[in-house]
Amino acid sequence: MTRALFEKQLNEIQEGMLVMASMVQTAVTQSIDALKTRDVVLAQRIIDNDVQINQKRYEAEEKCIELISLQAPLASDLRTIISVLHITVDLERMGDHAEGIAKIALMLSDEPPLKPYIDIPRMAELAGRMLDGALDAYRTRDTEKARQIIDMDDEVDALYEQVYRELLTFMIDDPKTIQRATYLIWVAHNLERIADRVTNICESVVYLVEGRIHDLNISKY
Amino acid sequence: MRQLITRLKESELRETEERLRASAGGDALAGDLPAVDTGAIRSPDGDALFSLRDVGVWYGAKHAVSGITMEIPVRKVTALIGPSGCGKSTLLRCLNRMNDLIPGAKVEGEIKYHGANIYAKKVDPVEVRRRIGMVFQKPNPFPKSIKDNVTFGAKVNGIKGSPDSICERALRQAALWEEVKNDLNKSGLALSGGQQQRLCIARALAVQPDVILMDEPCSALDPIATLKIEDLIRELTREYTIIIVTHNMQQAARVSDYTAFLLAQEHGVNGQLVEYGPTNEIFTNPRDKRTEDYITGRFG
Numbered sequence: 243m244t245r246a247l248f249e250k251q252l253n254e255i256q257e258g259m260l261v262m263a264s265m266v267q268t269a270v271t272q273s274i275d276a277l278k279t280r281d282v283v284l285a286q287r288i289i290d291n292d293v294q295i296n297q298k299r300y301e302a303e304e305k306c307i308e309l310i311s312l313q314a315p316l317a318s319d320l321r322t323i324i325s326v327l328h329i330t331v332d333l334e335r336m337g338d339h340a341e342g343i344a345k346i347a348l349m350l351s352d353e354p355p356l357k358p359y360i361d362i363p364r365m366a367e368l369a370g371r372m373l374d375g376a377l378d379a380y381r382t383r384d385t386e387k388a389r390q391i392i393d394m395d396d397e398v399d400a401l402y403e404q405v406y407r408e409l410l411t412f413m414i415d416d417p418k419t420i421q422r423a424t425y426l427i428w429v430a431h432n433l434e435r436i437a438d439r440v441t442n443i444c445e446s447v448v449y450l451v452e453g454r455i456h457d458l459n460i461s462k463y
Numbered sequence: 464m465r466q467l468i469t470r471l472k473e474s475e476l477r478e479t480e481e482r483l484r485a486s487a488g489g490d491a492l493a494g495d496l497p498a499v500d501t502g503a504i505r506s507p508d509g510d511a512l513f514s515l516r517d518v519g520v521w522y523g524a525k526h527a528v529s530g531i532t533m534e535i536p537v538r539k540v541t542a543l544i545g546p547s548g549c550g551k552s553t554l555l556r557c558l559n560r561m562n563d564l565i566p567g568a569k570v571e572g573e574i575k576y577h578g579a580n581i582y583a584k585k586v587d588p589v590e591v592r593r594r595i596g597m598v599f600q601k602p603n604p605f606p607k608s609i610k611d612n613v614t615f616g617a618k619v620n621g622i623k624g625s626p627d628s629i630c631e632r633a634l635r636q637a638a639l640w641e642e643v644k645n646d647l648n649k650s651g652l653a654l655s656g657g658q659q660q661r662l663c664i665a666r667a668l669a670v671q672p673d674v675i676l677m678d679e680p681c682s683a684l685d686p687i688a689t690l691k692i693e694d695l696i697r698e699l700t701r702e703y704t705i706i707i708v709t710h711n712m713q714q715a716a717r718v719s720d721y722t723a724f725l726l727a728q729e730h731g732v733n734g735q736l737v738e739y740g741p742t743n744e745i746f747t748n749p750r751d752k753r754t755e756d757y758i759t760g761r762f763g
Binding site: 245248314315316317318319320321452453454 | 716746755759
């Protein structure tokens with residue numbers, strides 16, 4: 243008895259999730275590009291494409307619920323489905339954060355630049371690497387790697403704090419910068435939340451492999 | 464229980480232990496082969512009602528079950544699962560000496576119930592079976608009235624109380640009273656399959672046991688009757704210890720607190736305990752790959 247059809251369906255939901263992850267990764271990277279280059283077309287495309295990311299989540303959820311109700315999965319099969327359910331929710335929210343950054347890119351496109359972007363792209367680059375690493379840990383069922391990725395969140399938090407302090411200084415020095423600085427703090431906050439969501443994915447990897455659900459990330463924010 | 468224990472003299476217990484050691488090959492051999500603890504067999508929390516040590520069963524020359532060491536907790540549901548021929552029903556029948564009735568069957572090892580060896584020479588198997596009742600796969604009411612079905616065993620065993628009160632109490636405990644209270648003189652065979660099975664449970668309860676062994680009690684029942692029995696099983700754990708053999712893994716997951724997974728080398732040969740632990744752990748995160756393969760349907 244091998245359950246070939248069930249195995250195929252399990253693989254399909256995982257592949258669907260990885261496709262969704264790649265869409266989210268692209269959205270995050272492009273949202274920062276749109277912000278840096280004031281590319282309103284790109285920003286609008288990210289906003290429009292978020293519907294597709296949301297759709298991927300609903301498709302994954304429907305398939306997972308169907309497998310649970312029809313196949314009565316147990317043990318690692320059950321953990322796989324539960325982890326896909328959790329991860330797709332995290333990915334969908336990350337897509338929303340990318341959409342949020344794209345909306346700010348649109349709003350800032352008419353404003354003069356406040357300062358050259360340095361730490362915000364670094365945050366985005368770090369969050370992107372974390373997502374790549376988390377997905378790699380998922381594919382290889384590598385809990386050690388998942389835990390290492392979680393540790394990287396501290397760097398993102400530190401950058402967020404730096405960006406926040408710097409923008410606060412701008413606002414104190416010149417109240418005319420308050421609106422633009424506030425927008426940029428929102429961008430940084432979105433990136434900080436994206437990194438937090440990556441740590442959730444890593445926790446799902448640990449659950450998938452070890453069968454234990456616990457909070458491995460003590461985030462400052 | 465005190466009665467049962469007093470029947471066991473210390474010398475007999477010692478004699479049994481010596482016989483067991485001899486049959487297991489002696490201490491020297493045990494010393495040569497240290498037990499490997501993979502963490503897959505865990506002792507339940509709380510008090511153990513049964514303590515099994517190196518239990519095996521022979522049917523003639525065939526070693527059906529071997530080396531079972533486990534503790535079964537009091538007032539919990541323990542499920543025995545495994546593929547056909549793995550020895551789960553054989554193991555269940557060891558617990559109330561039902562295997563004594565099978566010609567050529569021989570039980571080795573030690574089964575302690577409330578700390579007393581139920582296979583010691585002077586233990587009366589009839590008394591063992593009164594305290595450790597059994598419900599079988601197919602409902603098997605006597606061709607008598609509902610009331611007689613319930614009170615027959617109680618009468619034979621000299622259980623105190625009026626037949627009416629014994630009958631009502633047992634039928635209430637078996638969640639059947641409301642359905643049959645106006646038809647107590649009807650034949651037990653006139654009931655539906657699910658009702659007949661609850662009647663058999665009531666019959667087992669009427670002799671005031673403290674354990675109920677259930678050998679696939681729902682396999683002949685429809686889904687609604689099955690759910691009623693499952694609800695009843697959960698209800699009965701307030702007062703009784705239940706050990707259930709089931710082929711239905713979802714049922715084991717639904718009703719039991721602890722699950723034991725058994726596996727045989729081949730059908731009916733050398734069934735062994737592979738994993739034993741809290742049901743939620745066995746079904747979400749089993750420690751042994753063979754358990755994982757079996758419960759996820761990738762066995763064999």
